[in-house]
Amino acid sequence: MRAMRVHQLDGTLQLDEVEAPQPGTGEVAIAVAACGVNFADTLMVHGKYQEKPELPFAPGMEICGTIEAVGEGVKHLKKGMRVAALCGNGGFAEVAVAPAASCVPVPDNMPDAHVAAFLIAYGTSHVGLNYRARLKEGENLLVLGAAGGVGLTAVEIGKLMGANVIACARGAAKLEAAKEAGADHLLDSESADIREAVKALGGADVVYDPVGGAQFEAALRACNPEARLLPLGFASGDIPQIPANILLVKNLTVHGFYWGAYSRFKPQVLVESFQQLFTWYLEGKLKPHVSHEVPLERATEALELLTTRKATGKVVVTI
Template sequence: MRAMQVTAYDEPLTLKELEMPMPGQGEVLIQVDTCGLNFGDLLIIKGTYQEKPPLPFTLGMEMAGTITALGAGVENLKVGQRVAAYTGFDGLAEYAAIPAAVCVPIPEEMSSVDAAAFLIAYGTSHVALDYKARLQPGERLLVLGASGGIGLTAVELGKLMGAEVIAVARGADKLAVCKEAGADHLINSETDDIRAIVKELGGADVVYDPVGGDQFKAAMRACNPEARLIPLGFASGEVPQIPANILLVKNLTALGFYWGGYAKIKPSVLTDSFAELIKWYVAGKLKPHVSNVIPLEQANEALALLRDRKATGKVVVEVAR
């Protein structure tokens, strides 16, 4: 089978021919159709992600495909079933042996491209806004990096949950995508004063931040009393230091959030979230935004779209030939 592997850190992926894996105890073998790319994949390539497997390894955090074989002890899935999965690695290969526990059956209505764009982006935003921040109808949600893979889902879900959504993104084209996803107010991070505009709109009750840096600082100073801040990534490259005195004076809450961590500490948080999200998808309430679909052998070009911030929403690699 073909696979795109990391053979050296901070270097382009290498297309390799590998032996097809076999499913072990509690695993299934997936014939991979599509793989969704994420900002975390860029960190993995650089060797700065929280998980660092031995070289060489196959990149790709999430995948969608069809089960072709079952390992011993797997009873809740069947051969021929279509699933999506968050695996952390192995998505950029034609086959993957993965734990049955991380597989999420997908409905007939969901395309393979949508399925590969679904779990991490929507799952991250839904758990952050619903489970962690307890976003309420009528509250004002400020989304930084709003045109990105997870940011755009935060805009969409925030609107669906009844919030007034302020989207911050770079440039008119990206803001237009945010508007289409449901944003009520748009802020251009290249030219606008985030703090001043948010305060003029009435202040933020919840801040969703995958960016960090100066944008986080501006957002924090535009928060209403008792607002909740969710730092969940640092695309700017700067991890903000949160002044405790501002938390104290304004009764703010900073919520640490690592979506993938719930797979180990409380997996029901993820499974409950997926069940709700898939219901919304089938009902036509969610529409994944995929800006680019790229073949496996061009995965390096696909990653460059993320690295250079030329994509909106998700970039999906088409693995099946």
């Protein structure tokens, strides 16, 4: 099979011909149709992600495809089933192996690119806002990086949950994407004073932050009493340090949030989340935004679209 693999942790990928992987106990092999690209992939190819696969490896954490082989002990999945799956890495290839427990059957009328763009982005936002932050109807939700892969889904889901959504993104085009996703208020991160602008809109009750750095610090100071903050990534490259005295004075709560960990210690949270998300999709309430579909042999470009912040919504590698 063909696979785009990393041989050195310098961000470059190479198209290789390799043996197709075989599923082990509790696993399935999937003929990949499309693979969602995530910011975590851009870190993994430089050895900067918390999970470090052995070289050489293919990036790609979430896939859509058809099961072509089933490992020992797998009873609920069959060859020929079309599924979404979380594989950790290996998705930039014609065949990938994934834990059977991570596979979710998907609606027949859901396009491959939508499926590949769905699990991590929508799952992260739904579990973060619903399960961790307990977002309530009528609250002010501040979404930083609101035009990114997870940011747009946070805007969509926040509106579905009844929040007043303040979207912060860079430039008119990205703010327009956030507006189309349902944002009530738009802030340009390049020119706005985030702290003062959010306070003028009534302050933040929940902060959804995949960006970190100065934007997190400004958002922290724009929080209302008893606000909840969700740091879920540091796309700015700057991990903020949180002054405990501000948490004390305002009775704030910071929820550490690594969505992928739930597959290991509390998978039922993800199962229930996916059930709700697919219901919303079939009802037409969620509209995945895929800004770029890139063929496998150009997968390096897909990563660059994220690192250069040229993408809105999701980037998908097609096989």
